[in-house]
Amino acid sequence: MKIVEEPWPSGQPLAEALINxxxxxxHLYGYNPRFDESWSNRLDYLHSSDSKRADRSKLVKVLREFNHRYNSHEAVDKALDKLALKETAVIVGGQQSGLFTGPLLVIYKAVTIIKAAQHAAAKLGQHVVPVFWIAGEDHDWDEVNHTYVLSSDLHVSRIRIPRDSDHRRPVSWTEVSHEEWEEAAQELEQLLPGSEFKESMMDVFKQAAMESATLTECFARLMGSWFGRYGLILLDSADPGLRALEVDVFEDIINRNDEMEQAYHISADEVVGLGYAPQADVARDGANLFYINDGERLLLFKQNGKFCDRKGKVAFTREELLAELMSHPDRFSNNVLTRPIMQECMLPVLGTVLGNGEIAYWALTGRAFHTLGLEMPILLPRESFTVMEGTLQKHMEKYGLSWDDVKDRDHLNNKRDSWLSEQDALHLDEQFDEIKAAFTGMYNPLIDQLGGIQNGLVKLGNANRDKIVDQIEYLRGKAKDALAKTNEAGLRHFDRIELSLFPQNKLQERVYNVFYYLNRYGEDWIDGLVNIPYDVTGTHRVIYL
Known part of the structure; x- marks a missing residue:
């Protein structure tokens, strides 16, 4: 395995500014992840502010119960034992619980959390444990109900578990039937090529799926099977046990909602003032909380002295909402702007691992942290990788292609066209261009002469010429199709390079699922990821296998 840095534009200037x-x-963030003193200063803050967070013993009890069900491993038990100690900090990050765990970036986030915790523990001489926050309270089913793999016939193939378009139940509350699990497993099995790892890999998924009633449960079991041995603690944001510990935080958010809303708006104005676009919607009169009504997750707003949703299904005075919170805490959940606050109040967060888009919207939350007397943790960019399989390397060497050649679709297409032209011993374009030029050169003067006989012959002659030119072009197309078919093997090599590295014109990590690579390389591949040296900057790297 060879690792090469190949920086990739994030598309998020705020994320790039955080590092560079x-x-x-x-003023939007707080700690510079590249400075050693940031780590020690943040740790000092955690030790001095322990009373501002949830009762540690109760938190560990909730986490132990969840992990015993879905992530039972000796290393996880040891990590939880450490978390029970007052001086222990965490590195945390999270993601939605996608089908087959979703795109590769989810795996890379878990790997980054583990490595960042190891890095911090060594740097500080202190217990630091990794925690993965599963966003089970999210309700966007269409975002998590599918995944993609590259099939043997070079198609970017989607596997999906559908639901009605108006489905708004939290993912952790959405049941998946045995039949749906079986169908998804069969699709994956058919799309993946045979390998020495395929049977055991599929057995891992099938066992996890058949024991799971929801995507979250299956996600937790799979993540536990790969990362439990590294002591990765799993947490479901929709866990009722966790929600009971969050009541005091929700109460603060409700009581100080107007102050927090103002804080978000001031931060958004600051972001705009710096020339950046806010990466999350800071709605006017937004309460930045969800209420779950009859299983439907409704975003709350403040109107006429009440907390209500846009559909008019619920409306509470502040006192009524607080009473509802005390009676039914499981009906409340955070939105994208209050989730960082809740995370800070639940866990002793030394650092949080975020994607570039997340780093950008966290810029909106700094003042809200301060409103509740809190500090934002160290923000750590998720590590980013592209996997370059050995077969792809051979193809690139054969056609003289570099990373710079393949990372730009237009450039790669030009390289493909140039290579195909080199296979054209007849110089088809040149010959057809000459024939067209010769034909029109002889025919146009004749048309002009025919106009002297009768004006109508000019129009007829032009139409006749254009038809003949169209037929020449038709023959050119057929000849080039035949040339392409003759060189089909080489063109498929170009297709494999493009579809493997940049499917849907995106980074590989944003599309493909981990099972494709586990099928080729086995679970040792994940160990290889964990053993790649940690990079606090999150610079994109290419893994040459």
Missing amino acids: NYSSVE
């Missing part, structure tokens, strides 16, 4: 131009955004 920190002084320009320092």
Whole structure:
């Protein structure tokens, strides 16, 4: 395995500024992840503010119950034992519980959390444990109900478990039937090529799926099977046990909602003032909380002195909402802006691992942290990788292609066309161009002469010429199709390079699922990821296998 840095534009200038131009955004964040003193200062803050967070013993009890069900491993038990100690900190990150765990970036986030915790523990001489926050309270089923693999016939193939378009239940509350699990497993099995790892890999999924009633449960079991041995603690944001510990935080958010809303708006204005676009919607009169009504997750707003949803299904005064919270805490959940606050109040967060888009919207939350007397943790970019399989390397060497050649679709297409032209011993384009030029050169003067006999012959002659030119072009197309078919093997090599590295014109990690690579390389491949040296900057790297 060879690792090469190949920086990739994030599309999120705020995320790039956090790493490369920190002084320009320092007031939006708080700690510079590249500075050693940030780590020690944040740890000192955690030790001095322990009373602001949930009771540690109760939190560990909830986490132990969840992990015993879905992530039972000796290393996880040891990590939980450490978390029970007052001085222990965590590195945390989270993602939705996607089908087959979703795109590769989910795996890379878990790997980053583990490595960042190891890095921090060594740097500080302190217990630091990894925690993965499963966003089971999210309700966007269409975002998590599918995944993609590259099939043997070079198609980016989607596997999906559908639901009605108006489905708004939290993912952790949405049941998946045995029949749906079986159908998804069969699709995956048919799409993946045979390998020495395929049977055991599919057995891992089938066992996890058949024991799971929801995507979240299956996700937790799979993540536990791969990362439990590294002590990765799993947490479901929709866990009723966790929700009971969050009541005091929800109460603060409700009581100080107007102050927090103002804080979000001021931060959004600051972001715009710096020339950036806010990456989350800071709605006017937004309460930044969800209420679950008859299983439907409704976003709350403040109107006429009440907390209500846009559909008019619920409306509470502040006192009524607080009473509802005390009676039914399981009906409340955070939105994208209050989730960072809840995470801070539940866990002793030394650092949080985020994707570039997440880093950008966290810029909106700094003042809200301060409103509740809290500090934002260290923000750590998720590591980013592209896997370059050995077969792809051979293809690229054969056609003289570099990373720079393949990372740009237009450039790769030009390389493909140039290579195909080199296979054209007849120089088809040149010959057809000459024939067209010769034909029109002889025919156009004749048309002009025919106009002297009768004006109508000019129009007829032009139409006749265009038909003949169309037929020449038709023959050119057929000849080039035949040339392409003759060189089909080489063109498929180009297709494999493009579809493997940049499916749907995106980074591989944003599309393909981990099972494709487990099928080729086995679970040792995940160990290889964990053993790649940690990079606090999250710079994109290519893994040459």
